[in-house]
């Protein structure tokens with residue numbers, strides 16, 4: 001098994017006697033004289049350049065459907081909501097706003113890299129440029145026009161949209177690597193080495209994640225092309241009100257809800273299973289769906305079994321914690337957040353900063369109290385789609 005550190009050690013041998021025409025120590029495959037020679041004297045990269053590159057990468061227009069379907073593309077890539085605006089975002093908004101993370105460089109800088117909730121207008125929240133108008137319509141309109149009936153097709157659509165959003169975001173991150181590699185301009189040699197080491201590690205992780213995403217995309221694409229959604233699996237939670245948290249994203253689950261390891265994400269030679277989490281309001285009931293395809297059965301079934309083996313009143317609190325811990329494309333009701341007990345707020349905020357794990361019980365001094373503190377809608381029903389316990 002190759003691990004990050006083995007690769008790093010092999011790759012990063014900084015040679016103090018490096019020649020001008022040798023390959024640069026940073027691993028760029030450029031000659032030293034064209035890369036890091038005299039980098040300490042170069043003009044540091046400007047804030048506006050980073051900002052601009054960030055915005056460009058995160059607004060690039062691309063329809064993510066499989067190649068075989070791209071002939072039907074209508075041409076216009078639209079700014080599509082991954083959480084439906086009219087039904088869902090509006091249902092939890094206050095004065096036209098929800099709370100969420102602004103995924104801009106400006107915002108990250110302002111909060112020193114710590115994810116912080118900010119007010120976002122419902123027109124902007126959850127949007128991305130990942131589908132053309134035609135495909136956004138044919139692939140997802142049924143979710144907005146029909147009541148949710150937990151069909152495999154609906155669960156597939158939810159899963160696919162969440163996956164596509166993740167795929168798009170990760171591609172944007174990867175496209176920014178030239179910028180990251182220029183971040184050490186004007187810095188001392190030691191700072192350069194530190195920055196390049198970090199970049200290299202980051203890049204390895206991102207590339208491995210991207211390979212995983214490509215592998216999963218092939219599965220999603222095959223299902224789409226065949227109109228065959230039989231490989232879809234899901235756990236559906238039906239609530240009697242809109243969920244105060246709206247989410248659409250996918251993740252490689254590493255631990256289950258009891259803290260048991262599900263898969264080794266640091267192993268670069270292994271494909272990782274992935275799960276999508278989405279929530280929305282269909283105009284009548286609140287829906288939270290955790291869904292995956294057959295190729296992720298091993299980790300995802302274990303993950304869901306660990307959740308469903310808990311007391312029923314803990315299902316939603318654990319899902320909320322999971323969402324806060326793992327997802328960025330999440331939007332919450334300002335009213336709900338304001339009313340939350342300070343302890344609950346602190347707990348959820350800590351989760352986003354990765355300080356605690358979801359396998360901790362929500363609170364050791366009284367589970368029911370915590371459930372009450374999260375003030376979640378009543379869980380009306382749990383349905384399994386495409387698999388059984």
Ligand SMILES: [Zn+2]
Nearest residue numbers: 024026035036
């Ligand atoms: Zn270099």
Ligand SMILES: [Zn+2]
Nearest residue numbers: 063073132135
């Ligand atoms: Zn298209």
